Amino acid sequence: MSPTSETANGGRRLVIVESPAKAKTIKGYLGPGYVVEASVGHIRDLPGSAAEVPAKYKGRPWARLGVNVDEDFEPLYVVNSDKKDQVKKLKELLAESDELYLATDEDREGEAIAWHLREVLKPKVPVRRMVFHEITRDAIREAVANPRELNQRLVDAQETRRILDRLYGFEVSPVLWKKVMPRLSAGRVQSVATRLVVERERERIAFRSAEYWDLTGTFAATGPTAGTAGDPGEVEAFTARLVSVNGRRVAQGRDFGPDGALRDPGRVTHLDEANARALAAGLAETDFAVRAVESKPYRRSPYAPFRTTTLQQEASRKLGMGAKATMQVAQRLYENGFITYMRTDSITLSDTAVAAARTQVAQLYGADYLPERPRSYAGKVKNAQEAHEAIRPSGDRFRTPAETGLTGEQFRLYELIWKRTVASQMKDAVGQSVTVRVGGRAADGRECEFTASGKVITFHGFLKAYVEGADDPEAELDDRERRLPRVAEGDPLAAREMSADGHATKPPARYTEATLIKELEEREIGRPSTYASIISTILDRRYVFKKGTALVPSFLSFAVVNLLEQHFGRLVDYDFTARMEDDLDRIAAGEAESVPWLHRFYFGESTPGDGTDAAEGAGAAAAADGDHLGGLKELVTDLGAIDAREVSSFRVDDDIVLRVGRYGPYLEGPAEPGADGEAGTRRADVPEELPPDELTPELARELLAKPTGDHELGTDPETGRPIVARDGRYGPYVTEVLPEDTPKTGKNAVKPRTASLFRSMALDTVTLEDALRLLSLPRVVGTDPESGAEITAQNGRYGPYLKKGTDSRSLSSEEQLFTITLEEALAIYAQPKQRGRAAAKPPLKELGTDPVTERPVVVKDGRFGPYVTDGETNATLRRDDDVEAITPERGYELLAEKRAKGPAKKTAKKAAAKKAPAKKTAAKKATTKKTAAKKTATAKTAAKKTPAKKAPAKTAAKKATTERTTAGAGVSSHSGDTG
Template sequence: MSPTREPANGGRRLVIVESPAKAKTIKGYLGPGYVVEASVGHVRDLPNGAAEVPAKYKGESWARLGVNVNHDFEPLYVVNTDKKEQVKKLKQLLAESDELLLATDEDREGEAIAWHLREVLKPKVPVRRMVFHEITQDAIQDAVRNPRDLNQRLVDAQETRRILDRLYGYEVSPVLWKKVMPRLSAGRVQSVATRLVVERERERMAFRSAEYWDLTGTFATERGAGDAEPGTFGARLNTVDGRRVAQGRDFGADGQLKNPDQVLHLDEENARALAAALAETRFSVRSVESKPYRRSPYAPFRTTTLQQEASRKLGFGAKLTMQVAQKLYENGFITYMRTDSTTLSDTAVNAARVQVTQLYGAEYLPERPRVYAGKVKNAQEAHEAIRPSGDRFRTPAETGLTGEQFRLYELIWKRTVASQMKDATGQSVTVKVGGQAADGRDAEFTATGKIINFHGFLKAYVEGSDDPNAELDDRERRLPQVGEGDPLTADELSVDGHATKPPARYTEATLVKELEEREIGRPSTYASIISTILDRRYVFKKGTALVPSFLSFAVVGLLEKHFGRLVDYDFTAKMEDDLDRIAAGSAASVPWLRRFYFGEDGNADGGADGSVGAPGSAADSGNGDGDHLGGLKELVSDLGAIDAKGVSSFPVGEGITLRVGRYGPYVEGPPPSPDEPGQRADVPDDLPPDELTVELAKELLAKPSGDFELGTDPETGRPIVARDGRYGPYVTEVLPEGTPKTGKNAVKPRTASLLKSMSLDTITLDDALRLLSLPRVVGTDPQTGEEITAQNGRYGPYMKRGTDSRSLETEEQIFTITLDEALAIYAQPKQRGRAAAKPPLKELGTDPQSERPVVVKDGRFGPYVTDGETNATLRRDDDPETITAERGFELLAEKRAKGPAKKATKKKATKKKATAKKATEKTTTAKSTSAKTTAKKTAAKKTTTKKAAAKKTASASKTSASEKDGSGE
């Protein structure tokens, strides 16, 4: 091994990576002449809100975008607020260094981070890029010896994507705020991903189930019991009088047969009649067809296939998979985990082949190494597939890993080793069995079997399936040895009824697969896209299925109707092609962005640079006139045509409408008259849209939700009503018409939540008046003179005396406790510790990472999972009673990945206080002298500031010019 290249003249080199964990690992592979520090991700980005826009730009029309759309889409970058201290530290380290090595990831994002670091730090020493795809000693030292320059094309490509996504999000999201609900977001890929989930739900809602029947026979050979093969086997009815019996695939979504003339649809009556007619039939083998079976290994993992398989086999979400993979990479266990490549280096192939021989024997090793060609269109970056790092693979037992990291490493290791093993081979057999029914009909049954003679790679790894009922590759189905003409007897003929099922909802794994197959977005971003649509409540989970919320129906409906091209699958995929061409240098960024944002006169075939049509353009709409291509800006400029109520309303049936309101979805019954609203009822947030039927809507409307009057308060004369609010049932008084609700003279109605022992079905006016009378004055403490009150709070019933609160044991005590009883409680020492712990709601088993028992508990802020060390609050769609162990482990893993919450630190004011004290002790003469000195310093500071500003402007101009030179225009 050649030595690591040392800095010239015995100096030191500053190596900057993204994460502290990565920095720690790399530091161990470098000598004393190196300082390794983390940038902690991006240090600079477009401003996140108006507060981050520098003062001199606030008046610009484009400032809210953070992109100067009038000047070649020049981005306005600002140092992230939470990174200013880290940037300061990096500058200090750089001032003490003789060379800067930017060692961020070797992809577009990593190249952009490196470029931003160079622009922010403004180094005066040599700057080089240090790149590697695995964190091992050999790889790191080789990267140090062979640095390269920044790849400006990759930087430009990432910058174009960032600008495009900013324009899309910042222009379209406000439309959603105005027309649907505040604080919503739109995104180039997230909106399309949401549309996919919504469209699948629409298919389920439109689906009509069909019923069909068939027969399954258990047939016995007439060979002896000593035969080597089983003497019985099962077969399914295939044809009747030569006509194929209908199966689920023969029905359309409308529940009707696709080709009724070509198949026989058996109902229950006909199926049972046929079974009875076949009861005494003598069957025989009509044909036996045997074919060679061969299955080749799966390619090594790339980002999307790893996410899909980790979901199927380990129950990991895409986000968790990438978090765990990131840790494995940073700690030197696997190669870079964001890759489109299935290629293995010669080093990796040799390592895999050695392990095949060691673990399985030479008979499992093919003569030549296997080579996997990439199938991903426009695959970016020259990375390997995801594999164990190093020139010798550590077995999972050798790593010392535990929990999620062990399980994911094992998956990657198995897949990599299996990819260099021989094919699995065997025989697939089809046996057809026939017989004549008593009524003359001819029935033919079919049985299929598979025998694996040589398991090959299946010894090491078997891929999972998205269909839980699918048969995996290593599953054998052995049939008895039979020949054509052999007689058979039917031991049993069973009649089976089936119903067609709606298309399955997407899971994280199948949504990732769908996005990749449609060539939408980049595989490396899919985990964050899915996380975003879950966090925004466009989608929620039901088990592993992704269910769209009613809110997402409103958002997608608006986008489809008024911004159709922006959520068009082909258009989004073509945008991806254009962005890849910009990265390759075959297209220019600025003309493409100008066309997308402003549009331009042209024809429907696209501009001179070959880019796709602008959103909302004639080219997009397909009207063929091609006179004007409108851009995004024009599209969002006139919102008058968007009916806000219309996009958020969906007919349920029989005059009932589902509406998406500011506080959630609700159903509205038919209005009694055109001028009056219909009866309303809230819809549960976690109700899947395909389950909202007319019958369920009627049930919701029939419930005592909304206002129902309990009576009149005899003291005030105001009506008292009970309501079922979004945060639980409560009672309130109705103020007279014209009562001011805002301003100085505003009057707030008395309101009180129902006690746990109360319900809307049984509450009376007396109960309501008791609740509205709270807090109740118990009496006055004779010693302190303070009033003692009893009331109901967020955490239960309690008493209050000044600032001293004491819990009550029951809600009834609020109304019954006497002054003496209250004083007795206050006479007791206050319990400073926590109350006795509540028993767990559910036990989930042992966490694979912490190896501690995990339970579900009911906490102060709601149910949560804990292993005794880490607590994770359940999400809104997690039910404490039905939550699975895998989901609990996932929540804990996400919480661990975030790390401990940062505590705000207060700056010490000692120096300021000392200075102030000294100042007061100064004489009047000293004050005068100090004032003169201060005035001189202020004048000097202003001069320096002006010079610095002029210098900064000149530097910014140079930077802008250099960016243009590298943009490929």
């Protein structure tokens, strides 16, 4: 039955979705009688701060958690302050409706949002759960015609996860505040993800490089078959690499351990430079021959359609988009009806989708590329979302990218999804792979064997449409061919060139967003649909920063992980976290109960007679590292054993220690003995953007040897106070040292004079004269003869400037602060004040062409620091991005994230109410009375025909304002660690 016919009797249905964009799209697919409104994400949550806790709960011991741990872990939910107006609007719309359709996403979180809406709105009309995985006309009408009931098991699983994350975050985070640094956070998945990144950096720090050599030969056939292949793609010569000497394999990088030593020295031949060069010289005049030719068929099947994590990984590799930006763009594509739901762990396609993909294969590539039977994909991902299909173009006919009208990131991401989906229904790529073994005897009698591998694709199949990227930049992609000449066993070969090649083993590569997502999924930690938010969290918390596309742990994260490993080992144990996911899935499946599981996790002791496996599962996980089954509450109760200085200290060398302080990392090492012969301690700040594996003992000594920035320049002759130069967190500066008894607080407090160094000055060369000149600022230039206002020269955040009252004018150089005369200042003020932009500065660095916009990308210096721009979108560099070191990929990623956020939202100003003229009041009142009387009569007549309905409480003006605000808002994310 169509939506229009169902509402023909005059009933009205309220449909609630999460986002305004989705509401707008769905509204166009439903007929009259349907009102589609957005909740704008979650409407209520656990209180985020003490201020949000209702007054009647404030004195209770569990109030700060927002969870009553003493009464079956009952959550305390409050309507978000920024959603109260929206909730009021929804209630008013519901009062005028005959049915309520909760059309939130079909995953666990969407089910929970629907449940919260029902609990808050308290509908007195029938409630339906409407689910769909694509926003098309047919899908929406099908969902309306076939609603279901709320799935309480999914709600329980999501709420258990939410409560668990709250207990973890609100109990462990304060420990970090006390023992490491204020305003830090811990989370069930974010802490484990941070630990993975830190452990990889530890491996890099412990890594010792090893050197090894081998040989590369360029060979050409000299026999009667040489050059007779007749293939236009045939090659005359080919390169091969030395693989064995006297039957023993030549050592390669995989044969060395992280300590730089050979793992099994008795089974390989380790060539050093001298040996390799001697061997190359000994093979220069050798006769070579083909010892073996091995040929076998090559076949490659299509990649499965995208699910959430594979989409994030491939968008990172191919488009340079971070996981967060990918999901933001995918959300827009979904809400506007271009793709199916983007939070899914399924790789299956519906029959409709398979038919659409096969149709396009035949149309675009021909029948030769279409397999006889449709391809099906099945894969079980643990902790999977409850969505039923892979990410694909929506509808029963796929729009080609050119037909969508999309641009920018949306076009590129849609094209990626479209290509992958179509390719999944194409034939295999087939061909031949060949390995040729070449042998020869060196002048000193050593038998040497070289190998060369080739691949020829005779039918590209799905590779015509799509080739998957690789995390390793040196890896060969699937469509890469390497041709070898046609040779047979025994054919003579001539060595045209023989070279010795040196190599060094490399430390394990740092994680990128793509590889960290892959690692989390393989370890079954967290839910794949939340990985983007997890990575965003550890970046925002400054636990991790980016160097190019690599994720680098900060020194702060080392201290946090150190504390968690030593005192909360179970909570950051990889297997323990994965087992928690299993238990939460069992709750979702109805195989376990929420309350006993939470009780075991928090309090630690068993819950006798609960009859469920959940408590036992949590208990087994808790006992993973011992017999004691203590819970989270016990772990955070006694903090006396945690030595704050110890967990934040890391030895760099025998006499140098790195410490993570409240104001950042610093080094402590021995200082030169003083006049009394006693050796002191010297400190030096460590650049926060320095990767930990680059802090070698040599660099540490170099940092300690630098001027501390706290050396005395002399004494101010006027005040008699010492003047010192220091290196502060915001750059070098000079200041005067006040006597110890100078009051620093209260009414009589005295602040020392300070001044930043000019850009032309250096900390180790600044003089007392320079310092006194700087401290003399601001300088009075003179008085304006016309206005009598004083003109001063000052140095500010954005450079040197003149100030006259409230009128400021920029100066062209810092030196002008001391040299500009009154006449020159008046001449500047005589010029019209520039309202537009100043002349553009030349770019600091050119990065290349953005793969999305195809515009040139450069780094520029702006008012708020350096930023990247493609001429249309600007993105400020993060604190850890260095102008000199920034890569093109990092620049493209920053722009992609900025574009994904969309334009900045503007807040509409409320128009001031105008007071009606006094003379018209009487006439207006009379008119109002007549209108009211008329409306009353009409209402009485209408009441006889239809039941009375509650009138909306909002005025038209207020309603319009609310709609404008709602339309400009985005979907809010669930607070906390929702991994």
